Amino acid sequence: MDINQAQEFSLQNPVIEQVEAQTGRARRPVSAGQPDRLDLLRISWLRPFLVSQWPQFLARAITLTGFLFTLAAGLFGTRVGSHNFAIIFVWLAWWTALKLVFIPLGGRSWCSICPIPLPGEWLQRGGILSPGQRRFGLNLRWPRRLRGSWLQWGGFLAIGLFSALTLTDARVTAWVLLGLFALALVLSLVFENRSFCSYLCPIGGFTGIYAQVAPLEVRVVDSSLCATHNEKTCYQSCPWGLYPLALRNSAQCGLCMECLRSCPRDNIAVNLRLFNSDLGQPSRSYRLDEAFLALMMLGSALAFSAVFTGPWGSLKSAAFAIGSTRWALYALGFLALNLVLMPGLFALAVWCGQKWSGIKTPLRGAIASQSQVLLPLGLCAWIAFTISFALPKLSYILSVISDPFSWGWNLLGTARTGWSPEVSWLSPLIQVALLLLGLFGAASLARRLAQTTPRNSFRQVLPGLAYCLAFSIAMLWLLVG
């Protein structure tokens, strides 16, 4: 969306057509008709943290430093994953924090402090805290045919195929991170905005679809004020190229808060909202690439649970032996699960629902729409999987803090700590509770979707829910069976 499109959008919006002559308000407008939202900017002690650039800059400086240190540890430290800072901090500490804290509570909040696109973004803007006079890059539009989530979907699939090596070999992790860093930098110099984050980053795809479940959003408070604001400073300043007035879900918003800082009328809200608020909206059409991404996340959760938490040693060895016949068979199975079995069974379930209910909407659209119910379930399944391998291995963090390269250091005296939390009784209970919560969320959403159909037909969504139940039983068997 360019500035002209943004202006057209605001003028074509039926809400904005009823522009009142109350412009130029100095203070924050009162949000109307959103009783289920709490604007965090109204909390006086929290407001400075969101509005000021400094807390964010500090967090970015820390993550960038940590990223560079991780690269150094990965490249120059031991290759043994469980003794290397890079493996433990990326795949244990960060990955756990991402799934247990950042996504479920803050959607794409990690994207606002992710170090990978930062240098590219600074070059693009020609400055670190504010745009400079001289900007770098060609600023080209991202090709239309490459838009959507397909590339992120492919990227995540590739990570899955090589996960046993990437997650356990410090060198490989470092090279993957370095590759992503270089790619983000180059793409920032060629294409406009955060094209890498929006269309390529596999983790961006992961956080993006589940951000729709999260209870945090950035939205315009009073859309009529935007109509009279010709400069569209929010849009001009957004590193993601988004126009806040046009936001209908949080999948693409990186929560960088630049719109908030640039709005001269204090017309942006950072809302705390109910979970799943983005989903089940009759006004929004869902795309097939989003459906495939959601399905692949379910398939990957199953596959990773089997490989990393299951008792099947031959499966682990096959996943690790990249290039061997065993690995080829594993890869074939992984691809068949994610490309054929999961989408095929879901398409079958949706088709059955269509036939049973007699609703004659196109199958493609129905699959895309009903795939929304997979999001709360998928997020909970990923958290449950993470708990199964992260909690018992927290002691590794203490160990690598003292000896990040495994060079025999003992900086904090915790290098040889053998302490590990006794969570064997707690972990299965949390995992069961999470999967139940995910199923509850999926069913509530299915009900909401059914109510938006012309005939309010429950039959249309019931086979999809049976699919969710089957997936949950499979996860339960893998995690606590």
Next chain:
Amino acid sequence: MFRWTLFLALAFVVLFAPVPARATTPADRTFHIQASRFAYSPSVLTVNPGDRVTIELTAMDVVHGLSIDGYNLQTTATPGQTARLSFVADRLGVFHFHCTTTCGNMHPFMIGKIQVGQNSLLWRAGGLAILALAAGFFISCR
């Protein structure tokens, strides 16, 4: 409110309903486990509550350990030697055991499991899953 109460009552029943258990006499059970890189063989052990379990661990390639979650027991075997671990299986449920000596890249994921008695958690969780699905669907009904 009625629906919430109904589903909570049903959940209570699923959670705490007694599961009929087979009456078994505690017996001596011995398992010979071969540990090679990233795999135990056998990797799934099933015993009855009260059984006196002996695990004989043989390392086939490099040094491997075996630690059982929930029982706070562990041993280490060097190649060519067999390490033994004995205990009474007095805690019900499914417990993972894992390698305690770094043996390669996939070492943190070298896992096996021991099931003591029935895995009632899995069956109860399955029942609760059906209930959660029904509750999500009907409680959100307007």
